[in-house]
Amino acid sequence: MSSVIAIQPQAAGCGQAPVLRERGQREVFCGLTGIVWLHRKIQDAFFLVVGSRTCAHLIQSAAGVMIFAEPRFATAIIDERDLAGLADAQDELDRVVTRLLERRGDIRTLFLVGSCPSEVIKLDLSRAAQRLSQRFAPQVRVLNYSGSGIETTFTQGEDACLASLVPGLPTLPETAPASLVVVGALADVVEDQFMRLFAQIGIAHVAFLPARRSDAMPAVGPNTRYLLAQPFLADTARALESRGAQRIAAPFPLGVEGTTRWLEAAAAAFGIDASVVAQATASARARAQAALARQREALAGKSIFFFPDSQLELPLARFLSRELGMRLTEVGTPYLHREHMAEELALLPSEARLSEGQHVEKQLDRCRAARPDIVVCGLGLANPLEAEGLTTKWAIELVFTPIHGYEQAPDLAELFARPLRRRELLAA
Ligand code: SF4
Secondary structure, eight states, X not given: OOOEEOOOOOOOSSTTOOEEEEESOOOOOOGGGGHHHHHHHSTTEEEEEEEOHHHHHHHHHHHOOOOSSOOSXXXXXXXXXXXXXXXXXHHHHHHHHHHHHHHOTTOOEEEEEEOHHHHHTTOOHHHHHHHHHHHHTTTOEEEEEEOOXXXXXXXXXXXXXXXXXGGXXXXXXXXXXXXXXXXXXXXXXXXHHHHHHHHHHTOOOEEEESOSSGGGOOOBSTTEEEEESSTTOHHHHHHHHHTTOEEEOOOOSBHHXXXXXXXXXXXXXXXXXXXXXXXXXXXXXXXXXXXXXXHHHHHTXXXXXXXXXXXXXXXXHHHHHHTTOOEEEEEEESOOOTTTTHHHHHHSOTTOEEEEEEOHHHHHHHHHHHOOSEEEEOHHHHHHHHHTTOOEEEHHHHHHSOOBSTTTHHHHHHHHHHHHHHHHHHHO
16 A cells, blocks of 8 residues: 555546556557756766667767766676577676776666566676675665566656665654655756755755765655655555655646656655745746746647657647646556546646557557647657657656756746647748
8 A cells, every 4th residue: 555645635627537548569668768868967976878889879869979077887698608598698797897986986886787688688786786895895886777668668667766766765763753765866956956946945855856966865664755756656655665765746847837746745745835935936837827827828728639659748738738728638657556647637627638558550540630730759759750740849858858847847838839830830
């Protein structure tokens, strides 16, 4: 049973609406993609993908070439000898890790990241992580998680990574005051803004998972209240609850409304009145609302179709429809976690068609029939749809860009307004 601190029920929206369930061919990136933003966030971590040359190419091209620092990720290539069982892959892995850690004294957490090839040959990375952790403790902790693309979507890489951190988090003593943990990788600038807002609201003990450094990861226990900043963290949530932490139910902090309700839910869990939140956030809200009013002129009445990709689709759809007046044709999501999404579902307009999972051909047919003004989809679908005259937005860009909180709300709206403007200019 999960532990949840409930906030007040919302007016009925899409909460009970039927959801179209799709199973078929999918067009998504795998969980390795998460390394692109996680390696920037946890500054003394290293991500060692145990995979093939394909995995190495994916990571390298998604992350670009890092010229400003020693890289914090690499791929240990499983070659033909490993696949044929001619070499002991565990011994090889020990050699690679030892060489890496001898050369890089700055690494404090090493993630062994599984891939499709490592899963196919059933390479036991949890055994490797335990063995290597014992050898390199206390200097380095070695953890493992899977980034494989088998039955996953790209944001699940972050979920698996954060879930792997939870068992090793320090224990919050039972006598310690209640603390808040914000869960989900946020850009440092966004984290700093939220930290200031929580301080103004009067929540004193706030930490973020993941922290920027391995020795600053939050302590957890029954006095921990946690607030999800990202909607794709089901495994991490389960792991935190198994340590006694309680989830604060809230919509996600996208847009002015989402951010305000998210902060209000946190405040309520700490016995702080919504009026305090209103006061603390007044100027940030006013600035964001003024900027959004300008974006609304460009976006109101425009229709949007979401292919299932990032798992951010529901909160984005709620923001775009309620704050910018966009029309939702279809909102697809790879997985619908009804519990974590309850507050979002309640806020979505009831006419929005929801779909879960993917059958790409059927969805393409529905998208073509709807002829939306803009389509949010993966990279693989964007080019063909653009060639058919549709305007697209890459879902992955929404995960790479800081979009949470008040200051970022206009930037988030701009991500949708820009491609529409470009299309209009081209048509002129
Ligand atoms: S993990 Fe699987 S899906 Fe991802 S790049 Fe490697 S082989 Fe491809």
